[in-house]
Amino acid sequence: MDDDTSPTPTAARLVGLRLRQLQRATGLPAVFGGATAPRRSGRELHITHVRGTIGTSLLDLRVGPGRGLGGSVLASGALRTVPDYASTRSITHDFDEIVVAQERISSIFALPVTVAGVVRAIIYGAVRGPHRIGDAVLERAAAFGTALEQELAGVLTRPATPVLPHSRAAVAELAELARTTGDAATRRRLDQLIAGLRDVVGGAAPTAGQPGLAPREVEVLRLVAVGMTNGEVAGELGLSVETVRAYLRSATRRLGVHNRTAAVHVARVLGLL
Incomplete structure (x- = not known):
């Protein structure tokens, strides 16, 4: 089973299985995400699943703490949304070539999936053009994230003591x-x-x-x-x-x-x- 210091293939698989549900629940054109793994500099996100993207550049992208929107969520452990990715000054722009130039993403949120105080995965939802992600969509995304956390916790948690x-x-x-x-x-x-x-x-x-x-x-x-x-x-x-x-x-x-x-x-x- 996974622990706090090991990669989380279970989390990655679960994210991949549930992205379709997230897209249906929110109605967003693009959703993506993946699991985190420990590194010397802190946990690192590995994006392994995408739906509704223009290309495949987001696949296999690795995001460290503090880098871009996902990196800020890794550091804070809290849901974050930005109305316009390209012009937001409170995040770094390491990934603008992919997020802005290739995927043409404007408004986007990043939602951490946290189990036992550890961010095990991050999921994103995004729109293109002048549209903005509203509060109703964020509420549905947050509810989805809570359900995903509970499901992942049930998979990762084993009994504390052996059963004879x-x-x-x-x-x-x-x-x-x-x-x-x-x-x-x-x-x-x-x-x-x-x-x-x-x-x-x-x-x-x-x-x-x-x-x-x-x-x-x-x-x-x-x-x-x-x-x-x-x-x-x-x-x-x-x-x-x-x-x-x-x-x-x-x-x-x-x-x-x-x-x-x-x-x-x-x-x-x-x-x-």
Whole structure:
């Protein structure tokens, strides 16, 4: 999983997957963004995804702290918008050749995606010509950013303490007892006990009649949910591809489905992710 001192491929992938939603929510002609990674001079933004741009010059652009609009957001950690990029004096103009000359961008905002106090990604929205980005668009962008932060936090955060196998086995046994008991009062009490153990087993404790997932199965499904392949999940979690496949087979079996896409859907419906 990612930490504060490592690059964030998960964040980059998530930005790429959600840019279409940002464009739909705001109605902006151009949106782009990427993840940040630590450097000796501070975190650096790597723009890896674009939608609605004129060319491809923004792709692979690296933005350091204090450079341009994105660099100022990296430093401040706050949403920032400028009505006219070319004439704004409060930012540097390192990227005018791309932003102004090639992309003809005028009004633009940059929104940080922050998890645990660290700017993990930055997303931009922009217009061309005399138009300006209004408050309503910024409000929708901010709401989108909040949702993206929550989604990324769920992917990046792992349980603080390891869950021992016998703990999961005990919860599974309680769930089986709840499912098979004929006494309604006993079933309700067992359900309460199982619910109280959710934090212990990574939020994946089942209730009577509801399937549960092991913490590693939840981690794997969270990464699958943001579009990662089995190989990318394996690299992210430090597992072999075959181990990832085994977790997916186990999760799909527990959830009563036949593929990973359906497993993600059912796990979300059940509140397991």
